[in-house]
Amino acid sequence: xxxxxxxxxxxxxxxxxxxxxxxxxxxxxxxxxxxxxxxxxxxxxxxxxxxxxxxxxxxxxxxxxxxxxxxxxxxxxxxxxxxxxxxxxxxxxxxxxxxxxxxxxxxxxxxxxxxxxxxx
Numbered sequence: 001x002x003x004x005x006x007x008x009x010x011x012x013x014x015x016x017x018x019x020x021x022x023x024x025x026x027x028x029x030x031x032x033x034x035x036x037x038x039x040x041x042x043x044x045x046x047x048x049x050x051x052x053x054x055x056x057x058x059x060x061x062x063x064x065x066x067x068x069x070x071x072x073x074x075x076x077x078x079x080x081x082x083x084x085x086x087x088x089x090x091x092x093x094x095x096x097x098x099x100x101x102x103x104x105x106x107x108x109x110x111x112x113x114x115x116x117x118x119x120x
Contacts, residue, residue, distance in 0.1 A: 002026065002027060002028055003027040003028070003048040003049070003116070003117070003118055004027075004028050004030070004045045004046065004047045004048055005022070005027055005028065005029045005030070005047055005048060005049045005050070005051060005116060006029075006030050006032060006038060006041050006042070006047045006049075006050045006051070007029050007030070007031045007032070007050075007051045007052075008031075008032055008038065008050070008051065008052040008053065008056055008058075008059050008061065008064070009031060009051065009052075009053045009056070010033075010053060010055075010056050010057055010058055011053055011055070014053060014082075014105075014108075014109075015031060017109065017112065018051070018112065018116070019031075021112045021113050021116055022116055024113065025113050025116050025117045027116050027117065029116070030045070033058050033059075034058065034059060035059050035060075035063070035064050035067070038050070038059070038064060038068075042074055042077070046077075047077055048078070048118060049077070049078045049079075049080060049115075049116075049118070050068070050077055050078070050079050050080070051080050051081075051082070051115075052064065052065075052079065052080070052081045052082075052099075053081075053082060053083075054081045054082065054083040054087070054090050054091075054094055054102070055083065055084065055087075055090075061081060061094065061097075061099075062093050062094060062097045063097075065079055065081075065094065065097035065098040065099050066097050066098060068098070069097070069098030070098075075098075078100045078101070079098065079099050079100050079101075080099065080100065080101045080102075080103070080108075080115065081094045081099040081101070081102045081103075082102075082103055082104065082105050082107075082108035083102065083103075083104060083105065084104070084105055085104035085105070085106065
């Protein structure tokens with residue numbers, strides 16, 4: 001079974017990097033633009049991972065994490081957030097909200113193939 005990944009990413013650079021890397025490692029990535037779309041996608045496909053840009057302008061990632069981690073049926077889905085390394089307060093908020101892993105954008109970019117393949 002192929003890994004199914006949901007990406008909450010507004011940034012065109014990161015979206016294209018994720019899409020290209022996903023093709024290379026053979027995983028399916030669905031990009032969503034609202035919290036409702038995340039919920040709908042989870043109901044249709046049980047994702048292996050949800051990736052969220054913590055700087056998203058369309059979705060409040062902190063609220064999304066609290067919602068997902070607060071529900072029995074979704075709390076076990078791994079949630080990875082990436083952020084600008086200078087935004088340490090955002091990192092702390094994401095960790096408190098329930099993100100399983102919060103990493104700087106530079107580490108996300110350099111580890112993307114392993115993250116998508118599920119080997120990191």
